[in-house]
Amino acid sequence: MAQDSETKQKTKKERLRERLLDAAEATIARDGLAALKARDLAAKVGCALGAIYTAFDDLDELILCVGARTMTRLEATLADGAKSNGADELQRLALAYLRYARSEEPRWRALFEHRLPPGKPVPDWYASQRDRLFSRLEEPLARLTPKTAPAELRLQARTLFSAVHGIVMLGLEEKLAADAAKTLEKELTYFVATMAKGLPRA
């Protein structure tokens, strides 16, 4: 009986987690991270404010779980049609990244706006999902520069991703020029081609 009631307890907690996660995801997807407030969330789900903190350690954990769902969606859009040529594949990934950012801008932006308190690392489950996404870049990079060591390749993939992200982010915001969003495909195409050409082939 004790076992039964424990299971029931767990299931109830899991159901609450799921409902909170769905509600938080809907808010972030529509209005972005700044719109997420614990009080609104509790009202939406119909639980007490304190109940959020029985289901999640804190709001950060909840936001990271929404982020994981965003990464899953991003991963799905990157998946199809891999090119056999390394440079073409990098090109394809960069343009797919831009398309994803455009199509789900608030939740994409939330991935980068959210910051944990200083000194608190992201949990392992989150880091490994993120690193799996990067491995999509490492693979075509490795084809372009087959002699690069794996650790070096990881660093290069991170650098390349950060660069593409910077171009997409500032371009969509039109921070640097009033017409930037219009020229983004062209910029990314030029950028990836230049990078691919400059990589050491040795």
Added chain:
Amino acid sequence: MAQDSETKQKTKKERLRERLLDAAEATIARDGLAALKARDLAAKVGCALGAIYTAFDDLDELILCVGARTMTRLEATLADGAKSNGADELQRLALAYLRYARSEEPRWRALFEHRLPPGKPVPDWYASQRDRLFSRLEEPLARLTPKTAPAELRLQARTLFSAVHGIVMLGLEEKLAADAAKTLEKELTYFVATMAKGLPRA
């Protein structure tokens, strides 16, 4: 007499603008954009809340004026020691940009966090200061690819800046890896060298 009182009025307004700007700059430089509140600012300067809006059109104008001061500071750190070789100069500028971001992170970050309401363009005086900063990149790019048309060069400078900015921003946040801030110099050096090598020389 009417003239005199008008001048006096103007000077008073200008003094208030200056004091508000100094106070806002101090807040943003220490605690970032999120810490800037009109009420606190009025209290700091010792004016009524409404007086802020006699000195500035709105908080956006005030924040853009702080941004202009930040750009002036950034420009000053980029100024010395220009290299004669185009690739070396791009390298130098990228590393100087990283150094500036590290040394004045809250106010540097504020430049990019601040967004005007949709559809409202940045004022011309702001855009021209920003574009002057970009011309620092256009010059070494032009030396590397002398046949590139000026409009194309402007676009390439913007792309290159956005890429470097993405690497610096995500690296300082350690968003992508726990040790990213340590490898940033190496990443930027590798990145700019690869780009410079890949640029069309024709």
